[in-house]
Amino acid sequence: MQLPALPFPFNFEVSHTALVLIDFQRDFMEAGGFGETLGNNVALLAAAVPPMQKVLAAWRAVGGLVVHTRESHRPDLSDCPPAKRDRGNPALRIGDVGPMGRILVAGESGNQIIEALSPLPGEIVIDKPGKGAFYATDLHAQLQARGITRLIFGGVTTEVCVQSSMREATDRGYDGVLLEDCTESYFPAFKAATLEMVRAQGGIVGWTADSADLLAALHKG
Ligand code: TIU
Numbered sequence: 001m002q003l004p005a006l007p008f009p010f011n012f013e014v015s016h017t018a019l020v021l022i023d024f025q026r027d028f029m030e031a032g033g034f035g036e037t038l039g040n041n042v043a044l045l046a047a048a049v050p051p052m053q054k055v056l057a058a059w060r061a062v063g064g065l066v067v068h069t070r071e072s073h074r075p076d077l078s079d080c081p082p083a084k085r086d087r088g089n090p091a092l093r094i095g096d097v098g099p100m101g102r103i104l105v106a107g108e109s110g111n112q113i114i115e116a117l118s119p120l121p122g123e124i125v126i127d128k129p130g131k132g133a134f135y136a137t138d139l140h141a142q143l144q145a146r147g148i149t150r151l152i153f154g155g156v157t158t159e160v161c162v163q164s165s166m167r168e169a170t171d172r173g174y175d176g177v178l179l180e181d182c183t184e185s186y187f188p189a190f191k192a193a194t195l196e197m198v199r200a201q202g203g204i205v206g207w208t209a210d211s212a213d214l215l216a217a218l219h220k221g
Contacts, residue, residue, distance in 0.1 A: 001217050003177065005209035006199045010177045012150045014218075018065040018124075018143060021052065022133065022155025022162045022183075024117045025070055026110045029156065032099035033110045034071075037092040040186035045156050048184040049116050051211045052154045055182060056117060058218045065146060066123040068113055069133045071161060072106040079129040079136065080104075132164035140172055150175045152214065153206075154182030159190040166198060166205050177207035179214065 003010040027033035028045060035042045059066060073080040077095050085094045092098050100110025106127055119125050128137050143151075151174050155162045162183050169176045178198055185191040198205040 001221075003207075003209050003217050004213045005177055005207040007203050007207070010150075010175070010207045010209060012152075012175075014062050014064045016147055017150040017152060018067050018146075018148045019055065019059045019152045020067045020069070020133065020155070020165070021056070021113075021117060022069050022153060022165055023071050023157075024049070024052070024068070024113050024155060025072075026100055026112055026114055027071070027104055029114050030100065030110070034094070034104045035157075035186065037090040037098065037103060038088065039090070042186075044186055044188070045184040048154065048156065048182050049114070051179070052182040053116055055152075055154065055179060055211050055214060058215050059152075060120070062218055062221075065148060066119070067126060067133075067139070067143075068117075068119045068123060069126045069128055069139075069155070069161075069165070070106075070111060070113060071104060071129075071131070072111050072127045073104055073129055075102070075105055075107070077105075130164070131161045132168040133161070134165065134168040134172060143174075149173075150177075152176070153178045154211075156184055157190075158183045158185040159187070159194040160185075163194050163198065163205070170205055175206065177209050179211045180208050181211050 028035040094104045101108030126137050166176045195208050199208045
């Protein structure tokens with residue numbers, strides 16, 4: 001299949017490609033979570049959800065592998081470096097009790113993926129203690145075991161966990177494309193800059209594409 005993309009078309013086969021949804025969690029998308037405690041307007045992320053839902057449904061319909069990630073820490077915070085917890089001057093720190101449970105802690109209601117994009121049984125869910133999806137996780141091994149070489153990304157936030165994950169993927173030999181309308185940032189200018197930097201220099205980090213073009217490619221088959 002060929003997906004119109006920048007800096008040039010992205011060729012892929014569904015059987016060797018995974019759709020990767022980065023951190024669509026209440027902690028980032030809803031009031032009272034990690035994103036808001038860092039001082040951000042979480043409403044800015046909502047625009048990515050409807051196009052991501054359409055892509056997820058279409059990808060599931062063609063039988064493609066789906067990976068969901070969550071930024072989360074163990075309840076004892078043994079996988080949260082003090083430098084990460086101490087960073088900045090948030091109202092609530094990682095591990096503190098907020099309105100949706102403990103901030104960025106596995107199992108808490110705020111740490112769950114939003115209902116609109118909930119994982120189905122059999123889909124891969126990766127709990128990651130870092131910004132990148134590969135750091136301190138078994139994602140690479142899981143993808144290798146399934147013969148995956150190409151990744152289609154959506155998620156939040158564009159310049160933090162999404163871009164970190166795309167850079168980690170590049171270093172591990174994957175080709176990755178970021179769906180422009182399926183990703184959002186608390187800083188619109190950072191989203192725009194990230195899209196530019198991903199596809200600059202001949203796709204130094206990867207490709208960018210519109211979700212409508214992916215839907216059309218999947219429909220055409
Ligand atoms: N703060 C911010 O923009 N993002 C994060 O802390 N994590 C993710 O991007 N998931």
